[in-house]
Amino acid sequence: MSYFLQQLINGLALGAIYGLIAIGYTMVYGIIGMINFAHGEIYMIGAFVSLITFLVLGLVGISYIPLALTIVLISAVGFTSFYGWTVERIAYRPLRGSFRLAPLISAIGMSIFLQNYVQLLQGARVKTLPPVIQGGFQLMETNGFVVQVSYLQLMIVGVTVALMAGFTVMIAATPLGRAQRACEQDMTMAALLGINVDRTISTTFVIGAALAAVAGMMVTMYYGVIDFFIGFLAGMKAFTAAVLGGIGSLPGAMLGGLLIGLIEAFWSGYFSSAYKDVAVFGILILVLILRPSGLLGRPEIEKV
Amino acid sequence: MTLKLSLVAAALLTLIAGAARAEDIQIAVAGPITGSDAAVGEQMRRGAEMAVADINARGGLLGKKLVLQVGDDACDPKQAVAVANKFAVSGVVFVAGHYCSSTSIPASAVYADAGIIEITPASTNPAYTDGPAQKGWINVFRICGRDDVQGKVAGSYIAQQLKDKPVAIIDDKTTYGKGLADETRKALNAAGVKEAINESINQGDKDFSALVSKMKQAKVGVIYFGGYYTEAGLIVRQAKEQGMNAVLLGGDALVTSEFWKITGASGAGTLMTFSPDPRNVPEAAPVVAEFTKQGYDPEGYTLYTYAAVQSYVAAATQAKTLNIDAVSKALHADKFSTVLGQIGFDAKGDVIGPGYVLFVWKDGKYAEIKS
Numbered sequence: 086m087s088y089f090l091q092q093l094i095n096g097l098a099l100g101a102i103y104g105l106i107a108i109g110y111t112m113v114y115g116i117i118g119m120i121n122f123a124h125g126e127i128y129m130i131g132a133f134v135s136l137i138t139f140l141v142l143g144l145v146g147i148s149y150i151p152l153a154l155t156i157v158l159i160s161a162v163g164f165t166s167f168y169g170w171t172v173e174r175i176a177y178r179p180l181r182g183s184f185r186l187a188p189l190i191s192a193i194g195m196s197i198f199l200q201n202y203v204q205l206l207q208g209a210r211v212k213t214l215p216p217v218i219q220g221g222f223q224l225m226e227t228n229g230f231v232v233q234v235s236y237l238q239l240m241i242v243g244v245t246v247a248l249m250a251g252f253t254v255m256i257a258a259t260p261l262g263r264a265q266r267a268c269e270q271d272m273t274m275a276a277l278l279g280i281n282v283d284r285t286i287s288t289t290f291v292i293g294a295a296l297a298a299v300a301g302m303m304v305t306m307y308y309g310v311i312d313f314f315i316g317f318l319a320g321m322k323a324f325t326a327a328v329l330g331g332i333g334s335l336p337g338a339m340l341g342g343l344l345i346g347l348i349e350a351f352w353s354g355y356f357s358s359a360y361k362d363v364a365v366f367g368i369l370i371l372v373l374i375l376r377p378s379g380l381l382g383r384p385e386i387e388k389v
Numbered sequence: 390m391t392l393k394l395s396l397v398a399a400a401l402l403t404l405i406a407g408a409a410r411a412e413d414i415q416i417a418v419a420g421p422i423t424g425s426d427a428a429v430g431e432q433m434r435r436g437a438e439m440a441v442a443d444i445n446a447r448g449g450l451l452g453k454k455l456v457l458q459v460g461d462d463a464c465d466p467k468q469a470v471a472v473a474n475k476f477a478v479s480g481v482v483f484v485a486g487h488y489c490s491s492t493s494i495p496a497s498a499v500y501a502d503a504g505i506i507e508i509t510p511a512s513t514n515p516a517y518t519d520g521p522a523q524k525g526w527i528n529v530f531r532i533c534g535r536d537d538v539q540g541k542v543a544g545s546y547i548a549q550q551l552k553d554k555p556v557a558i559i560d561d562k563t564t565y566g567k568g569l570a571d572e573t574r575k576a577l578n579a580a581g582v583k584e585a586i587n588e589s590i591n592q593g594d595k596d597f598s599a600l601v602s603k604m605k606q607a608k609v610g611v612i613y614f615g616g617y618y619t620e621a622g623l624i625v626r627q628a629k630e631q632g633m634n635a636v637l638l639g640g641d642a643l644v645t646s647e648f649w650k651i652t653g654a655s656g657a658g659t660l661m662t663f664s665p666d667p668r669n670v671p672e673a674a675p676v677v678a679e680f681t682k683q684g685y686d687p688e689g690y691t692l693y694t695y696a697a698v699q700s701y702v703a704a705a706t707q708a709k710t711l712n713i714d715a716v717s718k719a720l721h722a723d724k725f726s727t728v729l730g731q732i733g734f735d736a737k738g739d740v741i742g743p744g745y746v747l748f749v750w751k752d753g754k755y756a757e758i759k760s
Contacts, residue, residue, distance in 0.1 A: 088606045091631075095598040207421030209463075211619055213650040221630065230606055233632040308595045310623060310651055312425060318593065353599035359562070359589035361599075 087227040092354040093347070094224075098238040098307070103247035105300040107330070107338035108252070109293030114299020115269050115333040116289050117181070122192040123172055125320015127294045131301025131309045133163040133203060137212055139305070150218065161298040171289055171296025172199075186350035196316075203313040214228035215310045226338075241303050248296065249339055256335065265289060269333075322365070329369055332384020340380060395397040412451050414711065416441070417476050418694060418703070419460035419469070419486030419496070420511075423595070425619045428465050428647040429488055430688055433510060434459055436687070436694030437485050439679065447587070450702050450709050451709065462496075464489040468498045477503035482711050482728035485697040488690070490514030491564035501526040504713045506701060506720070508532055508721065513539060513641060514568045522729040522737040527717040530738040532729070533641070533690075534745055535662055536569045542745040543638055543662050544576025547611055551636070554610025560602070562593045568608030569640045570615030577613075585609060588618060597624050605633045612637045621659075622651030629655035634658060641745075644689035649753040664743050668758060669698035673728040696727035703727075 113121045113137050119340040138160040142153050176191040221235035250380075256262040264285045276282045305311055326345050330337030345365055350366040378384045404712040423505070441457045449455055452454040458481060460472035469492035476484060477499055483506045487493040488495035493512035500507045501521070508530040509517065515537050547556060556577065560570035567589070577584060585607045588600060601624065601641040604612065612628070612635050615619050621639050628635055629652075638660040649656050667673055673692055680687040687695075708715035724733040732742045748755040 088602065091602045091605070092599055095596075095602060099596050099598070113737075204423075208427075209645070210427040212621075213647070215653045216626070217651070219630075221632075223632070229608070231632055235630050237630075290738050304595070308623060309626065310595060314593075314597070349596070350599040354603050357588060358597075358600050359591075360589065368520075376654060377474075 086230045087225055087230050089353070090224070091230075091232045092230070092350045094234055094238060095354075096347035096350030098241045098346070099349060100343035101241050102300050102304060102307075102342070103319070103323050103326045103344025103345050104210055104339040105245055105248065105296050106319060107198050107299050107342045108335060111330070111332055111335060112265075112289050112293050112325040114327070115335075116265060117177075117272075119177070119185075120192065120324070121177075121290075121293075122189070122324075123176070123199060124193035124293065124297060124321070125316035125318075125323065126196050126203075127165060127169050127172070127316075127318055128301050129203065129313065129318060130168050130199065130298035130310070131161050131294075131298030132315065133207060133212070133301075133313075134164045134298070135161040135302035135305045136212055136311060139214055139217065153217075153352065159303060161302045162295045165298035166291045166294045166302070168199075169290045169297075170287055173290040174309075178283065178286075183310070196297075196320075200313055200316065202239030207313065209313060211310055211312045214305055214311075215347055217306050234237045237303075237307050241307065244299065244303065245339075245340045248299065252335065261285070261288060264339055277371070287317040302325075325365070325369055330373055331379025334359040334381045337381035344380075392760060401408055412453065413456040414450055415456050415458060415479060415481045416483040416698065417458040417460055417481045417486070418483055418698075419472050419476070419492075419722065420488040421464040422459065422461035423730055424463035424465070426488060426617055426642075427673055428618070428645040429592050429642075430461070430512065432645070432687075432689045432691040433486065433488060433694040435680070435685060436510070437698055439676065440695040440698035441674070443670060443679075444698070450705055451711070455702075460484075460486065462487055462489075464492060464493045466491050466495050469493075470499060472496070473499035473503075477603075478499075481505055482713075483508070483698075483705075485510060485701075486696050487512065489565055490517055490568065493517055494520065494564065497526070497529050499523060499526050504528070506530070506713060506716055508701060510697045510699040511641070511690045512565070513566055514747065515572075516564075517671075518567070518737045518739050521672040528713060530700075530720060530734050530740075532693055532700065532732065532740050533712055534563070534743075536640070538573045539662050539745045540569055540574075541576045541641055542574025542747070543573045543613065543640070545580055546660075546662075546747055547573075547613065547638065548582045549582035551611045551638075552582060554635075556582065556611045557586035557588065557604045557607070557609040557635075558584045558613045559586075559588050559590060559615070562589050563592060563616065565640075565642065566592075566616035568615070570613065573613050573615065584613075590616070592616070592620065594620070595623060597627050600624070601628045601631050601633060601724045604628070604635065605631060610635050614639045616640075617642045618645055618648040618650065622648050622656065625652045625659055626655050638662075643750075644755065646686075646688060646753060649750065652750075657752070658751050661748050661750070661755065661758075662745045662760075663748050663755075666748075666755075667696075667729050667747055670728065670730050672726065672730055676728050692728045696729045696732070698725045700725045700732065 109124045138157045176195045180187045224232040264280045326341035327338045330341030350362045353362045406542040420433040441455045462469035490512040505536045513536045560567040641663045643661040705718040708719040747758045
């Protein structure tokens with residue numbers, strides 16, 4: 086039982102990070118119907134900005150942890166959002182109204198560009214951050230097995246829940262959320278009714294990038310090892326999470342992320358870590374066969 | 390028009406200048422200059438550069454200057470073959486490399502075809518020399534130990550010193566990691582100890598919390614890890630985070646201070662097998678001093694790469710030619726004085742020299758365990 090609980094905690098922390106990144110995929114898809122393949126790279130940039138900020142703070146000598154975390158959060162979210170906005174402005178907005186595959190290709194191009202840009206700027210070596218927040222507490226103990234929750238795992242899950250809650254409110258009850266929902270339903274009609282479509286889409290990219298930055302910051306603190314290539318794998322998993330949950334659906338993205346995290350943890354815990362990715366993608370295929378639009382997705386109706 | 394012509398002339402001149410430089414002897418170092426093992430790539434590059442500089446300062450080889458090319462294989466077999474082909478067309482006669490066994494082995498086929506001597510400072514998989522020995526290639530040498538020896542040392546250490554604790558054997562599915570883990574398992578089972586857990590991980594993964602919980606459940610006290618330092622560091626760090634009190638024992642791929650940067654203080658007590666630290670060999674003292682003056686600590690494979698270049702140069706000097714048959718014969722036949730001490734190579738091309746001993750990590754440094 087306690088072993089199950091420990092794996093549950095492991096899976097939740099991992100899944101929360103996937104979920105945060107997956108929201109960026111699903112939101113963009115919801116509004117303009119394209120997969121932003123550069124989103125994984127945006128997350129990688131968030132991780133690098135956090136790492137650099139942490140190191141700068143260490144040099145300056147700010148060691149009061151709440152202050153340091155706030156500064157890192159602001160800097161990571163700020164810079165990464167700027168990247169998200171720029172990517173949209175340069176690579177996607179000029180192609181709006183072009184044929185459907187064009188922005189997809191430019192997204193892949195952007196992803197390769199960002200990866201190489203960081204590799205050239207920061208070097209290809211693995212970057213490390215010494216543990217910032219250490220320790221945790223023991224939840225329970227049975228038969229000598231101690232269930233350990235680290236403060237960081239708690240923080241990851243807590244931050245994710247808070248962001249999700251704030252997000253649901255934003256979509257449901259703010260003018261921005263209303264504008265986003267309107268653009269999602271019919272972009273031309275929304276424009277006719279006085280909604281600034283371009284600005285709404287830009288804001289969506291900025292929000293997605295901000296969430297990816299939070300994920301990047303938490304990964305940097307949690308694992309302490311990043312490199313220019315982490316965006317690819319995380320992006321793959323998060324994209325899978327978005328599809329699993331039903332792309333276009335926000336709760337779906339979160340659910341998909343958590344599911345993938347849990348499948349990975351339980352599969353490694355009860356079977357073998359060697360085959361955990363096989364398990365994840367196997368289950369994805371199963372879900373897509375049984376429910377082609379994902380767990381919480383609505384079947385797409387071709388408008389005539 | 391005149392401008393264009395003069396440009397062509399200038400280009401021709403550079404070509405001729407390039408051809409003139411080919412009078413020098415081209416040698417190369419190849420390893421993971423980029424990628425997750427770049428820290429070791431840097432050790433190799435620095436060792437080779439220093440060796441070439443020192444040898445050129447003493448008059449070079451056979452009256453000619455050595456020129457060093459650096460090849461980056463990023464620990465990727467495909468890229469290693471591309472690098473090897475590039476060396477072959479640019480007239481390289483000797484390669485100190487590669488690092489990962491999965492790159493050295495495919496590259497050696499290219500070198501065998503092209504008549505290039507390959508001395509690896511770091512690839513420990515037995516197949517690296519066993520394969521060529523069967524095929525009758527004469528160009529493959531290794532200046533470090535073999536994993537069947539390394540695994541035996543690790544296995545018997547666990548069986549003798551850490552025998553009361555359940556053992557987990559983890560590998561990263563690479564040629565080096567899995568090979569080493571298999572040899573250790575063999576030695577451990579031969580000593581009558583059966584491991585509690587066998588697992589494989591993916592190189593490049595960051596999250597090992599589920600694996601750590603699994604080992605915690607099995608009350609594992611010793612983790613044997615066959616793989617490279619990034620994943621080893623992450624496992625140690627995450628094990629500590631989950632309150633696990635196990636000691637990790639790894640192979641020679643952990644000999645870089647980057648390992649400590651990942652683990653922080655939780656790396657204290659981590660064990661690894663490596664040859665006796667060459668930094669303490671008396672012959673190495675002047676070279677170590679030179680490195681220290683540059684502000685660089687010649688850890689890990691730095692001096693091994695230095696010695697690989699030294700032995701090639703010594704053998705070619707004795708043979709008085711760069712002809713591969715003569716140099717290979719000299720390498721097999723003689724003993725050379727290098728920064729690793731007196732070394733020689735056996736019939737397969739494996740080094741005759743010091744075996745493996747255990748090191749323990751403490752405060753960001755590794756030190757030999759004196760038994």
